[in-house]
Amino acid sequence: MRACKADYNGCQLMKQRASYNSSFNTSSQRPVEGVSRGWAQKHRENAKLVLKQVVRMYQRAMTALVDQLYIPSDELHPFIEGIFAPVAEIGDKVRIEVVEGQIPEEFPPGCYIRNGPNPRFGASQNLHSPLFGGETFYNWFEGEGMLHATYFEEDGSIWYKNKYVETESFKLETEMGRKVYLPTMDERTSPGARFNRIFNLIRYGEPNYNTGNTSVFEHAGNVVVTAEGGRAYEIDISDLSTKGEYNCNGNWNRRFFGVHPKIHPETNQLMVYGFDIVKPYYVVSLLSGDGKQLLKKIDVGLDRLILMHDVGITDKYIIIYDFPLVMDIFDMLLKGEPIISVDCTADSRIGVMPVMGDQTSIKWFNVKRACLSHHCNSYEDGDEIVIHGVVTCKLLSVSGPTDGGTDPLEWYARGMTLQSQEESELNNSCIDGKLFGHVHEWRLNLRTGEVIERNLSGDKYAIEVPRINENYTGKKYRYIYAGSEDLEASKEKGFPIFKSIVKIDITEKNKQVEVFRDAGDDSVLSEPVFVPRPGATQEDDGWIVSYVHNISTDMSDMIIIDAQTFEKQPLARLRLPQKVPFGFHGAYIKKR
DSSP states (O other): OHHHHHHHHHHHHHHHHHHHHHTOOOGGGHHHHHHHHHHHHHHHHHHHHHHHHHHHHHHHHHHHHHHTTOEEEEEEOGGGSGGGOOOOOOOSOEEOOEEEEOOOTTOOSEEEEEOOBOOOTTTTEEEEOTTTOSEEOOOGGGSOBEEEEEEEOTTSOEEEEEEEOOOHHHHHHHHHTSOOSOOOSOOSSOGGGHHHHHHHHHHHSOSSOOOOOSEEEEETTEEEEEOTTSOOEEEOTTTOOEEEEOOTTTTOOOSOOOSBOEEOTTTOOEEEEEEOSSSSOEEEEEEOTTSSOEEEEEEOOOSSOBOOOBOEEOSSEEEEEEOSEEEOHHHHHHHOOOSEEEOTTSOEEEEEEETTOOGGGOEEEEEOOOEEEEEEEEEEETTEEEEEEEEESSOOOTTOSOSTTOOHHHHHHHHTSOOOHHHHHHHTOSSTTTTOOEEEEEEEETTTOOEEEEESSOSSSOEEEEEOOGGGTTSOOOEEEEEEEOHHHHHHHTSOOEEEEEEEETTOTTOOEEEEOOSSTTEEEOOOEEEEOTTOOSTTOEEEEEEEEETTTTEEEEEEEETTTOOSSOSEEEEOSSOOOSOOOEEEEEOO
């Protein structure tokens, strides 16, 4: 309180001196005014420093108390080994070479950057609670975000660098020198897990660690990383350093920032979305093409809190998914239920809102019950809005694969095993085949309200992480590129393992699919990212880039694939100086 009072008195004294000096129009008075301002500024900084020290003392005391309630387990989590095992920051950029093939002559200078979890400070340890009973499990989704970047320079040189995303949570644990946030995403068995968010909140002002580990995009010259259930951060693409929180030029001001914002195909406006645990549950905003002005901020009017991981956009409309992957903070606190679950009794619906519309202008369409993992693309076709997305009957709950106490690996294996319609009806199973993802099409007629749905990719390939040529975002298009799961490897790990990339021609009636599979059964691929050829006039004229990890050697490469021919061998393979662990989403950011 003394520091705050001194700060207030200092400000009043500064104002009095400034007022007194303003009555004299002489240069001799200016140094006195400058000294006053400098003194006040220094006093404010000292007050902030004292307050920060007090907060840290409180946090350390509370952390010491919480430490008595949890005992680290000696058992390593499977998501901390093999392709998931974390790596260290490499430091300065390292020059890398092409070990097979050659870089295409017209490949544009720029940076291929991919985000993903890279846990540190023993985050892999499960925590046992003698007081509450049971264990709190580490979840791979909670690993600290690490960026892996490969730079293609104009002089032909190629460089690699990796670096952590330094969120406020990251800085706090760096200062503490240890893991202090309790895990919050895996609550399979412990009745005490419900208290983890509370302990995080009362100690650090946040219910969960802000990871910065999920995606990356560029808009108006800003390169931004996002995380599910967290804030967005701007980075410097040249060295991957974190500049600070990205808040849409000071206009967003919400706790959570949506993972997959969309850029309008014509205006370059950024469509941002995000949830909160209190109403309004979901807000959609539109940021100007230059990133400086918020054009609108709309509550979409949902009466429940859902996990809306992705959204869509067309030339005239914004696409909103209201699917039954619900979040219930009260069930978690009062009943010990997982915070995220699939509501099997709830309907699925899709909202279509004019780009500059409001809540009253949203037209809702009821569709078959499903869970959406990722949006592919959407466009206008006469009276219809055509939407493509990867769906499953259920989603792998981030709280841990469990239905009625089923073993996690068994649950996932059954979820990835398709059944015939007859078998499904006979067994009436809520598990079997429900995790197998496919590209789904909805045709929503704005005039008649009719909905037509179909499976675009069939049942041969389990599809995830779809990407397109982003020059065709919101426009009529033809090709989807996606990761395809190796079913046996995925069942063994209990997690999607991509050993091939598929190219889906959505205009073909027989759902034509081309497949790229890297040499060897030990190769695990990252999400495919499309890089258009400069000046291209055909949609698939460009390249697919991806990181690929070899399990036997525990090393990683970057590969470049011809997106048109989709040949079995990459055009170029670049050897990286260390492993790139399995991760999430990336982008190719061209040099300006």
